[in-house]
Amino acid sequence: MRNFKITLEYDGAAYCGWQRQQNGISIQQILEEAMERIIGERVSIIASGRTDAGVHALNQVASFKAQTALAVNKIFLGVNSVLPDDIVVKDAQEAPPDFNALKDAKGKVYVYRIRNQSLRPVLGRQYDWFIRFRLDLERMRRAASYLIGEHDFSCFCATGCDIKSRVRTVSRLDIVRNDDGLMEITVESGGFLRHMVRNIVGTLVDVGRGKLKPEDMPEIIASCDRKRAGMAAPACGLFLKEVKY
Amino acid sequence: MRNFKITLEYDGAAYCGWQRQQNGISIQQILEEAMERIIGERVSIIASGRTDAGVHALNQVASFKAQTALAVNKIFLGVNSVLPDDIVVKDAQEAPPDFNALKDAKGKVYVYRIRNQSLRPVLGRQYDWFIRFRLDLERMRRAASYLIGEHDFSCFCATGCDIKSRVRTVSRLDIVRNDDGLMEITVESGGFLRHMVRNIVGTLVDVGRGKLKPEDMPEIIASCDRKRAGMAAPACGLFLKEVKY
Numbered sequence: 001m002r003n004f005k006i007t008l009e010y011d012g013a014a015y016c017g018w019q020r021q022q023n024g025i026s027i028q029q030i031l032e033e034a035m036e037r038i039i040g041e042r043v044s045i046i047a048s049g050r051t052d053a054g055v056h057a058l059n060q061v062a063s064f065k066a067q068t069a070l071a072v073n074k075i076f077l078g079v080n081s082v083l084p085d086d087i088v089v090k091d092a093q094e095a096p097p098d099f100n101a102l103k104d105a106k107g108k109v110y111v112y113r114i115r116n117q118s119l120r121p122v123l124g125r126q127y128d129w130f131i132r133f134r135l136d137l138e139r140m141r142r143a144a145s146y147l148i149g150e151h152d153f154s155c156f157c158a159t160g161c162d163i164k165s166r167v168r169t170v171s172r173l174d175i176v177r178n179d180d181g182l183m184e185i186t187v188e189s190g191g192f193l194r195h196m197v198r199n200i201v202g203t204l205v206d207v208g209r210g211k212l213k214p215e216d217m218p219e220i221i222a223s224c225d226r227k228r229a230g231m232a233a234p235a236c237g238l239f240l241k242e243v244k245y
Numbered sequence: 246m247r248n249f250k251i252t253l254e255y256d257g258a259a260y261c262g263w264q265r266q267q268n269g270i271s272i273q274q275i276l277e278e279a280m281e282r283i284i285g286e287r288v289s290i291i292a293s294g295r296t297d298a299g300v301h302a303l304n305q306v307a308s309f310k311a312q313t314a315l316a317v318n319k320i321f322l323g324v325n326s327v328l329p330d331d332i333v334v335k336d337a338q339e340a341p342p343d344f345n346a347l348k349d350a351k352g353k354v355y356v357y358r359i360r361n362q363s364l365r366p367v368l369g370r371q372y373d374w375f376i377r378f379r380l381d382l383e384r385m386r387r388a389a390s391y392l393i394g395e396h397d398f399s400c401f402c403a404t405g406c407d408i409k410s411r412v413r414t415v416s417r418l419d420i421v422r423n424d425d426g427l428m429e430i431t432v433e434s435g436g437f438l439r440h441m442v443r444n445i446v447g448t449l450v451d452v453g454r455g456k457l458k459p460e461d462m463p464e465i466i467a468s469c470d471r472k473r474a475g476m477a478a479p480a481c482g483l484f485l486k487e488v489k490y
Contacts (some may be wrong), residue, residue: 011368080365085370119333122255123254123484
């Protein structure tokens, strides 16, 4: 068996997310079917983590094992020639036999895009969360500072998630806004809980619009109560930017 | 009668172009219907010029006359509340009685976006022409230099166009490429012929890929023969950026 590592860019708008599901078309399904057409065998492709319905990836990493004798470059070009226009393999290489894109992931970087302007955006609207009321960047940065480090992030974890430990370490949480009103929130962690970035962003937006105070954050975190934090930000503004190994 | 000047941003992908047509939905129709819902009267909205099917606008300018007593800001907010998400009015003001967005336009600036990279782009693919083979920027700039100034641009005019004079003056034709492979071609003129920008871009791309030489341009222009120039670039990469009055 050979082992492969691939890097993917995708537009999540049309999909039910990374993972195969009964009631929707997933990126995993489309990719596995494309791969089967090229290498002539069924493969199970493992990503560094699931992305939710509507979430995009700039550099998702995935791995799979196959018996094919095809050169990796042939697989790379072949699979791209049959993938739809909203998924592309950016890189493909042969990986060490024990490489596993999920288990070996050491960390991930997500970017969330907010279009903060009074006017409804039109061009590029597919890739932003539009927020009309002016967000206070400094307040959001103060709130963000409380999230950096190791915490129990239960208050930002999707309800119904049955994971054992919800302690995670956020090593980076930057917020920048350019002159056009585009705000980018970058979050890095060794591991994320389900909906964690979107729930953090929704909460930071509540701070930016004055509904919450930056100083409320320690209490919200300590409560471990999902209802205390803000709503989840929409999926369309979220991008998986990098997976670290 | 009052006279109004409005500035529009739109994503042209879903439309048959600016102008009303029998066999398709135009931006003009959608806008006139939205305006009628808000001000309660039928209006005829005149743009600075037509944009073709699939072409976008960052700042299209249009004008219309109406009897409404509504404050201009009410019209502005009202029409935006009923327009679909791919059209927005960015600005609305009362104009002098004789202002006409078409007749008074002194010049226009178009921007054409090319994504020049080996890999098929995914995120933002709606707004670029993807060209895989490496374009030679310096050759394209040399070719562009021949187009600046007053010329008979017949070779870049859509066939079947029955306009009298095809002499136009291009005052600016810049080409830049950033590190990500995004190439932007900016063209400014007092007036454009039908498909002129897209035909110029298609021809410059032929130069950039080596199919034509920069030094072929004077002869192509002098021929006044549409078949001598390159193919029209796709509509999706073209943006009306500015109308000058």
